[in-house]
Amino acid sequence: MAEKEEVFTVKTGARHPDLEQIEELSGQRIIDCYQCGCCTSGCPIGDWMDIPPSKAIRLLQLGQVDEVLASEGIWLCASCLVCGTRCPRNVDYARVAEACRVIILRRKKSMVDPDTVTDADLQDVPQQAFIAAFRKFSV
């Protein structure tokens, strides 16, 4: 017996306050997406995401904002911009994911702690990777 699929429950009533902010910070209109899936099929990291781009947008359309903000997927986006480049509706998911991250980071919750970087990695990994990761994933 299949369990009730919670993620597709439509929440009615007032729009989630974070959704306004996601649209504002990203400059994207979530409603424009018609779920063709081009973003997810092109996403180089989509295979590892719990909620891939097109599904995240669908959840936002249905008011399931908390699920998206709690997902790991938004932290796996590497900002390569394939999704937005191929979107026939001009919805740039990378900007949406960044808005979701920014909302969480501005609540002072870091996903990467610079103090945990090992000396071995510091000696080895190019600087640009650290700077980019700290900028995208930490307060």
Place this chain on the structure above:
Amino acid sequence: MKSYPYYPGCTLYSKAKNLDRSARLVASRLGIELKEMPSWNCCGAIYNTAVDDLAAQVGPLRNLAKASKEGEKLVTLCAACYNVLKRAHNRLLTATESERNRLLDFLDEPFGGAIEVVHFLEVLKKEIGWEGLKSLVKKPLTGIKVASYYGCLMVRPRDVLNFDSPENPRVMDDMVSAIGAEPVDFQFKTECCGGYLVVNRRTIAVQASRRVLDNARNSGAEIIVTTCPLCQYNLDIAEAQSGRTGPTGVVTLYFTQLLGISLGLEENELGFEDNKLDPVPFLREKGLL
């Protein structure tokens, strides 16, 4: 000798000295001086897209304000610097008046935005031209199959960078042809290597890079060329974990290292010791060194 202000960026001063050095030497062979701009600071390594995040644009814009006193074009080599500087510039030029004033308040000097951020590949194409480059080649790389790997930062977002097609760019392939090698068409030429996920999600970055490597190799490539220190690093750590060794694998070089070989630069001028995986045995086997 034509001189351009040049922005090296943080990685080219440390982990990717070989990209900096090989580019300067190649440029000099081609009659171009890359003149390091004064007092530059880090570009920020990645562009922040949140529309209210003006603070992130100040660092790159400070560089552009300083560079605008040195010349009309600022030359970059690192794909990330190119991407971030050009997008920050675009952010300023498309800002509302109040945003613009806030941004300019944080700069140390007046800046009207009069500068063009270009990549060294664009200088090669426009100033030297592929026929011109061909005529300067000392050692044609005949028969060597080369995959030009652009990754994400050189080509996206298309409307701001206007570098080349975001799906099938050709600039580096044309360079490869000009130096006598054979460009290999492969589907993952603009696929992401996993980028900075290598810091906190290394396994994913390695697997994403592995797909790029395998796709290039299965398309017949012997050498991959890149403009990005992080792509170079990620592809090399993925290759190191692939279990392949020597000539059965594929080596990833900076485009300037391959150019350097064809222009007759010496092995010790091209900084192969700074590549994560030593490409020298492979290059010797192929008769390139």
